[in-house]
Amino acid sequence: MTRRVVVTGLGGVCATGANVPEFWENLKAGKCGIDKRTYSAGEGLDITLPVAPVDNFETRAAELGRDMTRADRFTQFAIAAADEAVADSGIDLASGLGARTAAIIGTGIGGQAAMDAAYIGMLRHGRRPHPLSILKTIPNAAASHVSIRYGARGPAFAISSACASGAHAIGVCAEFIRSGVADAGIAGASEAVLTFGALEAWKAMHIVSDELCRPFSKNRKGLVIGEGAGVLVLEEYEAAKARGAKIYAELVGFGMNADGKDMINPDVNGAAGAMRIALETVKIDDPSAVYINAHGTGTLMNDPTETKAIRDVFGADADKLVVSSTKSMHGHLLGAAGGIEAIASILALKNGVVPPTVNYDEPDPACDLDYAPNEAKERKIDVAISNSFAFGGLNAVLAFKRV
Amino acid sequence: MAEMEAALLEIIKNHAVGLTGPLTRETPVSDLGIDSFAVVEIIYEVEEKLHVEVPFNANENPFGEMKSVGDLIDALQKLAKPA
Numbered sequence: 001m002t003r004r005v006v007v008t009g010l011g012g013v014c015a016t017g018a019n020v021p022e023f024w025e026n027l028k029a030g031k032c033g034i035d036k037r038t039y040s041a042g043e044g045l046d047i048t049l050p051v052a053p054v055d056n057f058e059t060r061a062a063e064l065g066r067d068m069t070r071a072d073r074f075t076q077f078a079i080a081a082a083d084e085a086v087a088d089s090g091i092d093l094a095s096g097l098g099a100r101t102a103a104i105i106g107t108g109i110g111g112q113a114a115m116d117a118a119y120i121g122m123l124r125h126g127r128r129p130h131p132l133s134i135l136k137t138i139p140n141a142a143a144s145h146v147s148i149r150y151g152a153r154g155p156a157f158a159i160s161s162a163c164a165s166g167a168h169a170i171g172v173c174a175e176f177i178r179s180g181v182a183d184a185g186i187a188g189a190s191e192a193v194l195t196f197g198a199l200e201a202w203k204a205m206h207i208v209s210d211e212l213c214r215p216f217s218k219n220r221k222g223l224v225i226g227e228g229a230g231v232l233v234l235e236e237y238e239a240a241k242a243r244g245a246k247i248y249a250e251l252v253g254f255g256m257n258a259d260g261k262d263m264i265n266p267d268v269n270g271a272a273g274a275m276r277i278a279l280e281t282v283k284i285d286d287p288s289a290v291y292i293n294a295h296g297t298g299t300l301m302n303d304p305t306e307t308k309a310i311r312d313v314f315g316a317d318a319d320k321l322v323v324s325s326t327k328s329m330h331g332h333l334l335g336a337a338g339g340i341e342a343i344a345s346i347l348a349l350k351n352g353v354v355p356p357t358v359n360y361d362e363p364d365p366a367c368d369l370d371y372a373p374n375e376a377k378e379r380k381i382d383v384a385i386s387n388s389f390a391f392g393g394l395n396a397v398l399a400f401k402r403v
Numbered sequence: 404m405a406e407m408e409a410a411l412l413e414i415i416k417n418h419a420v421g422l423t424g425p426l427t428r429e430t431p432v433s434d435l436g437i438d439s440f441a442v443v444e445i446i447y448e449v450e451e452k453l454h455v456e457v458p459f460n461a462n463e464n465p466f467g468e469m470k471s472v473g474d475l476i477d478a479l480q481k482l483a484k485p486a
Binding site for chain 1: 420440443444446447450451
């Protein structure tokens with residue numbers, strides 16, 4: 001018998017929410033978390049850009065315990081989100097389930113701030129790197145800390161596939177549960193790259209917006225970098241049901257593939273292919289009850305390509321379904337995008353509300369779907385799809401249904 | 404020497420998350436609530452604050468035999484040389 005995988009816990013932190021309930025309220029309200037900030041690496045090294053920052057997180061990080069004083073911001077985000085998800089699920093990992101529980105936390109970069117601090121200290125101030133620099137920087141730090149904190153001793157590692165890291169982490173974890181490699185998992189992703197060095201590097205690509213993020217809108221000017229984490233608790237369905245767990249949704253499909261073409265330019269066939277794989281075994285009775293949480297970066301290249309890919313997969317039904325990019329509110333969480341957007345997708349499905357694409361004010365003939373512009377709408381949703389298409393042509397798509 | 408000892412005590416105290424009473428030379432290292440990596444952190448802080456170098460290789464277990472805070476301070480003072 002095929003094992004089914006369900007979501008029993010949600011945890012998240014980003015510009016528009018210190019926790020999942022706050023995140024969801026702000027998504028429904030169409031609240032945009034983008035603001036101009038200046039990041040400095042010392043005298044003469046400043047950058048000012050619109051970003052989607054998590055404000056006042058330092059106070060909260062200080063309350064996460066001693067282990068977190070020895071961790072980079074990206075790990076602290078992951079732990080804050082994992083704490084919320086694990087508590088939300090009510091899962092008991094001490095009972096022996098810990099040995100069969102996976103901890104898979106993706107990230108695009110890892111401990112950027114720790115690495116920056118080490119280099120700035122060395123090059124500007126002649127200081128040796130702090131002995132914790134490596135342990136803070138390694139991309140698996142978040143996965144390891146999650147494993148240690150909850151005694152999750154099954155498969156544990158980081159997945160790094162740029163902006164698809166979160167979706168890959170959740171999808172791979174679900175495959176482990178489905179195939180019997182694990183019985184439960186803490187899966188998601190985290191990113192914290194709002195530093196002088198990283199933002200200069202992003203700016204050098206000339207795809208970062210100098211104002212808001214306007215996905216699918218003709219006047220879009222690029223992406224806005226955000227930060228934060230999104231983490232799910234996944235469980236095998238029968239076990240979750242047996243313990244009386246609250247079940248948000250079933251992860252019914254996971255599609256991953258690679259364009260195999262280009263480091264930057266996205267490919268319609270790759271994106272469409274990943275969606276097709278995710279939907280291979282998903283029965284869609286009513287195309288108007290399909291919600292796609294788009295990758296929707298607000299770049300010139302992504303948005304028309306993703307639109308074409310959706311049309312390619314759904315044909316005439318593409319005009320019946322609804323799409324939105326919540327990146328217009330919480331920014332692009334890069335590696336963590338798939339984590340926080342999986343949560344947005346699941347809550348849209350559960351509550352029957354489509355979160356909007358805000359900052360949308362000019363239709364683009366190349367982007368001709370219903371993008372739920374500017375205001376949330378109530379709508380029956382049977383299938384929620386979360387798209388993640390990464391630099392380097394790596395695609396990961398998650399599909400959720402109610403149980 | 405006494406000045407350095409006071410500075411070392413202060414640094415160790417800041418890392419001693421498990422310490423309940425006062426910190427003296429006689430305090431057992433096991434009462435400090437620190438792990439082996441905290442020793443590495445303490446030494447880094449000693450180097451930064453006191454402008455010394457404490458060359459050691461953790462693989463040689465140079466602090467393995469220390470029982471009391473006094474042992475740790477003596478070992479640090481023996482190893483420390485001007486940076």
